Amino acid sequence: MSDHPIDMSKSIRTYGIVGGLLLVFTVLTVAVNQIHLASIALAITVALIIACMKGSMVAAIFMHLNHEKKWIYGALILTVVFFIVLMLIPNLTVADTIGTVSPYTAAAEHAAQKAEK
Amino acid sequence: MDSTVTHSAHGHEHGDVAHHHEELGFLRKYVFSLDHKIIGIQYAITGLLFLLFGFTLMMVMRFQLAYPGHPIPLIGSIFGAANAPNGVMLPEFYNQLGAMHGTIMVFLGVVPLAVGGFGNFVMPLQIGAPDMAFPKLNMMSYWVYFCGGMTMLASFFMPGGTAQSGWTSYPPLSIVVATNGQVYWLVGMIFLITSSLLGSVNFIVTIVQLRAKGLSYMRLPFFVWAQLVTSFLLLLAFPPLEAAGILQLMDRVAGTSFFLPSGLVISGKPLTVAGGGNPLLWQHLFWFLAHPEVYVLILPAMGIISEIIANNTRKPLWGYKALVYAAVFLGFMSFIVWAHHMFMTGMGTTISAFFQTTTMIISIPSVIILTALLLSLWGASIRFTTPMLFALAFLPMFGIGGLTGLPLGLAPSDIHLHDTYYVIGHFHYVVAPGTIFALFAGVYYWFPKATGRKMNETLGKIHFWGSFIAINFVFMPMFIQGLGGMNRRMYDGGMQYAHNAGLLHWNIVIGVAAWTLGICQIPFILNFFGSIKWGALADKNPWDATTLEWSAPSPPGHGNFLTEPVVYRGPYEYSVPGHAADFTPQFEPERA
Amino acid sequence: MEIPYTVEPRPDSGLANGKLGIWLFLASEVMLFGALFSTYILLRVGAVEWPHGELNVWLGAVNTVILICSSVTMVVAWAKLKMNDFAKGRLYIIVTAVLALVFLVNKYFEYAEHFGKGEGPWHSTFFAIYFTLTGLHGLHIIGGIVVMAYLAGPGAKLWKRNPDQFTNRVEYTGLYWHFVDLVWIFLFPVLYLL
Numbered sequence: 051m052s053d054h055p056i057d058m059s060k061s062i063r064t065y066g067i068v069g070g071l072l073l074v075f076t077v078l079t080v081a082v083n084q085i086h087l088a089s090i091a092l093a094i095t096v097a098l099i100i101a102c103m104k105g106s107m108v109a110a111i112f113m114h115l116n117h118e119k120k121w122i123y124g125a126l127i128l129t130v131v132f133f134i135v136l137m138l139i140p141n142l143t144v145a146d147t148i149g150t151v152s153p154y155t156a157a158a159e160h161a162a163q164k165a166e167k
Numbered sequence: 168m169d170s171t172v173t174h175s176a177h178g179h180e181h182g183d184v185a186h187h188h189e190e191l192g193f194l195r196k197y198v199f200s201l202d203h204k205i206i207g208i209q210y211a212i213t214g215l216l217f218l219l220f221g222f223t224l225m226m227v228m229r230f231q232l233a234y235p236g237h238p239i240p241l242i243g244s245i246f247g248a249a250n251a252p253n254g255v256m257l258p259e260f261y262n263q264l265g266a267m268h269g270t271i272m273v274f275l276g277v278v279p280l281a282v283g284g285f286g287n288f289v290m291p292l293q294i295g296a297p298d299m300a301f302p303k304l305n306m307m308s309y310w311v312y313f314c315g316g317m318t319m320l321a322s323f324f325m326p327g328g329t330a331q332s333g334w335t336s337y338p339p340l341s342i343v344v345a346t347n348g349q350v351y352w353l354v355g356m357i358f359l360i361t362s363s364l365l366g367s368v369n370f371i372v373t374i375v376q377l378r379a380k381g382l383s384y385m386r387l388p389f390f391v392w393a394q395l396v397t398s399f400l401l402l403l404a405f406p407p408l409e410a411a412g413i414l415q416l417m418d419r420v421a422g423t424s425f426f427l428p429s430g431l432v433i434s435g436k437p438l439t440v441a442g443g444g445n446p447l448l449w450q451h452l453f454w455f456l457a458h459p460e461v462y463v464l465i466l467p468a469m470g471i472i473s474e475i476i477a478n479n480t481r482k483p484l485w486g487y488k489a490l491v492y493a494a495v496f497l498g499f500m501s502f503i504v505w506a507h508h509m510f511m512t513g514m515g516t517t518i519s520a521f522f523q524t525t526t527m528i529i530s531i532p533s534v535i536i537l538t539a540l541l542l543s544l545w546g547a548s549i550r551f552t553t554p555m556l557f558a559l560a561f562l563p564m565f566g567i568g569g570l571t572g573l574p575l576g577l578a579p580s581d582i583h584l585h586d587t588y589y590v591i592g593h594f595h596y597v598v599a600p601g602t603i604f605a606l607f608a609g610v611y612y613w614f615p616k617a618t619g620r621k622m623n624e625t626l627g628k629i630h631f632w633g634s635f636i637a638i639n640f641v642f643m644p645m646f647i648q649g650l651g652g653m654n655r656r657m658y659d660g661g662m663q664y665a666h667n668a669g670l671l672h673w674n675i676v677i678g679v680a681a682w683t684l685g686i687c688q689i690p691f692i693l694n695f696f697g698s699i700k701w702g703a704l705a706d707k708n709p710w711d712a713t714t715l716e717w718s719a720p721s722p723p724g725h726g727n728f729l730t731e732p733v734v735y736r737g738p739y740e741y742s743v744p745g746h747a748a749d750f751t752p753q754f755e756p757e758r759a
Numbered sequence: 760m761e762i763p764y765t766v767e768p769r770p771d772s773g774l775a776n777g778k779l780g781i782w783l784f785l786a787s788e789v790m791l792f793g794a795l796f797s798t799y800i801l802l803r804v805g806a807v808e809w810p811h812g813e814l815n816v817w818l819g820a821v822n823t824v825i826l827i828c829s830s831v832t833m834v835v836a837w838a839k840l841k842m843n844d845f846a847k848g849r850l851y852i853i854v855t856a857v858l859a860l861v862f863l864v865n866k867y868f869e870y871a872e873h874f875g876k877g878e879g880p881w882h883s884t885f886f887a888i889y890f891t892l893t894g895l896h897g898l899h900i901i902g903g904i905v906v907m908a909y910l911a912g913p914g915a916k917l918w919k920r921n922p923d924q925f926t927n928r929v930e931y932t933g934l935y936w937h938f939v940d941l942v943w944i945f946l947f948p949v950l951y952l953l
Contacts, residue, residue, distance in 0.1 A: 056842065058839070062839075065835055073824060076823050076827065079948055094953055100948070125786050128786075129786040129789050136794060139503075139506070140448070141801055142515075142518045143506060143509070143514040143518050144445075154428055155430055159807075161437070297761075300780065301776070367783075368787075376764050376779065377762070402783060403787065405790075406790035406794060407794035411794065417891060422880070423880045425884065443805075448801050
């Protein structure tokens with residue numbers, strides 16, 4: 051038996067409330083998806099904002115990140131920076147060809163259409 | 168000390184500090200040991216053996232390059248008819264040797280030796296820790312590495328041979344090439360990456376949590392800082408390659424098209440896959456790791472050199488703070504330069520400019536580190552011991568390697584030099600007379616701590632001078648070949664292109680130099696194993712060094728230190744004015 | 760020979776070894792799944808057309824609910840242990856593992872449905888990345904279940920010897936589990952909805 055039990059009943063209540071909030075946000079996520087928004091970019095933005103809010107709650111409350119130590123924050127900030135780099139930069143290298151079709155893909159589609167006929 | 172005790176390279180227990188623990192059986196003491204020193208030695212010996220094997224592959228390749236189409240003398244028949252009928256190397260076999268040379272040297276040789284070997288053995292001793300933070304994880308890391316290594320070796324025996332698309336394994340070639348060896352390569356990589364990830368967690372936690380009393384961060388030996396930054400690189404840069412490996416594995420065995428574009432036609436036949444994939448995706452994920460990986464290759468080496476220079480100049484290192492900040496900055500920058508390996512893939516000029524800029528910026532911390540180490544020699548009382556000879560050679564060799572990287576990091580010159588022998592010359596200068604010399608230096612330097620005996624100086628000097636001269640004749644001509652436009656990875660040594668005609672004779676020079684370099688390793692191998700049994704006995708601190716590892720017995724027992732280590736000063740208090748001895752160890756208490 | 764700071768935190772860092780260790784591991788996992796998300800973006804951005812409505816949104820939503828609940832039960836398990844209530848703590852660990860198993864069962868039905876229609880990973884890049892992302896996530900769920908089974912089973916002996924160390928292990932497992940939940944929180948909208 052541990053010789054210094056802590057009263058966690060307040061924390062447990064918080065966990066329950068946050069859990070409930072997460073379920074609400076999940077319903078929201080699905081609901082918003084049913085509405086066909088103006089553009090795909092807007093849909094992505096809204097979905098990611100809701101997901102980030104859910105994620106922050108899990109991270110801050112369940113994972114106790116709201117009162118963690120410097121080393122953890124440091125390692126995570128570094129990770130987030132490189133995560134963003136990994137998301138962004140490969141796409142920037144092909145940014146000038148987004149929306150265009152590579153001539154090879156076009157040729158392949160053309161050949162496939164001809165074969166179907 | 169009992170000189171008849173078995174001198175196994177795996178160390179033996181002296182001055183056991185544990186109060187009472189059951190005597191462990193052979194397997195638990197030497198094979199599945201939880202002791203960081205044993206694990207470090209396991210990594211080191213396995214790494215050294217893989218280095219030798221990887222180098223042997225290249226020595227065989229160099230014959231084909233020097234004398235294309237000629238049967239390989241003496242050993243030509245052992246490769247079998249599938250690889251070298253009548254002893255003449257087939258192009259596919261050449262490609263296999265090439266791909267595996269790179270893979271083995273980088274992932275099975277240098278990193279396990281530099282990080283797994285030296286990091287594991289030296290770092291806990293240098294910070295005054297009894298062991299790593301997670302000894303069981305440490306043991307697992309070694310055995311997962313071992314499994315990865317065995318998987319890689321097994322790939323040679325697959326029908327169709329082993330991986331043969333370069334160590335870079337670019338698709339679509341790596342996916343369509345008809346051999347299961349490529350699958351083994353991918354599985355092996357997954358093992359190796361997992362091993363590194365587990366190891367890096369262990370290293371970081373150990374350095375943060377287990378430093379001795381009085382050992383603040385700015386009193387750490389630079390070797391420890393180098394290992395800390397290296398571990399962060401491994402931790403955050405390796406996972407994308409693990410993901411990429413899984414994706415390529417799925418392309419090979421599950422029929423997916425992550426990297427296979429639509430409309431791909433091989434030998435006149437269109438590929439029957441869904442298509443829609445992107446070969447550049449592999450390149451991005453691969454180089455996202457592989458660029459930080461080269462800093463993983465160099466940082467521990469810089470750490471080793473720093474320790475040896477401080478010790479053999481009898482002076483503090485010049486610019487300790489500059490070294491530390493440069494190493495940290497280098498680590499950070501290494502994550503945002505990777506596409507300088509991809510200038511020829513058709514990216515836009517803006518993003519290309521971004522990568523050229525970051526690549527130029529990253530040369531700054533490297534230069535700061537090199538300059539600090541050079542300045543450390545000024546006014547020094549240099550002791551030309553074998554480790555110091557290798558350390559001194561490292562400096563100009565790394566300089567050449569680094570400088571030749573500059574035209575590669577700028578797109579306009581890279582257009583001419585990409586995929587030529589210039590690139591091979593550049594990176595080998597950094598890794599071979601660079602890192603590997605540093606690793607040799609480290610072996611000579613820490614051998615007494617690990618075994619209680621010193622290596623032979625005469626054999627060491629023969630090893631050094633022979634290697635130093637030969638290695639320059641191996642890699643310097645490659646700059647000439649590359650500037651002349653000779654491409655890399657050609658099994659006939661470039662014969663088929665007219666513009667290479669005037670460069671072909673260098674292949675013979677390089678070949679002879681490579682075989683000479685091979686012969687020059689014999690004194691090292693003899694010295695290494697012979698000294699375990701017959702080397703001059705060494706006490707705790709045979710080099711009169713200042714860092715914590717030299718306060719432990721040679722070799723240290725389980726738990727490392729006889730009394731709890733306390734640190735009173737910085738790591739390089741050599742020739743302190745007013746002190747009788749020319750060194751004041753970190754662990755020596757202040758005099759009253 | 761004792762490794763210090765295995766249970767009690769080191770004063771200057773404020774951390775126990777395992778806490779730092781698990782967070783560093785999670786950092787590497789962020790990069791692992793990050794690479795797959797980056798793959799998704801690059802492939803989708805380069806695609807002529809991207810499938811929509813191919814996946815079972817309701818099953819995905821149900822699975823999201825299940826994982827969120829399992830996150831709650833996991834953190835409550837740790838809280839109960841901190842309150843010295845071993846029985847409840849162990850129970851909540853088991854509940855978490857059971858919820859995780861239900862998630863996997865749902866995933867099995869989902870996969871079976873797709874394979875039945877010939878929609879395997881080879882079918883298109885969409886299905887390739889769908890199966891890889893959810894498959895790797897599923898492997899992490901299995902890993903979590905294995906650890907939870909160990910903690911609720913043979914590993915529970917540690918509670919008698921060193922309750923604080925056992926509670927810490929549950930906390931670290933919880934951190935891993937919340938991360939697995941976090942990944943799904945992003946996976947679900949990205950794959951199923953967008």
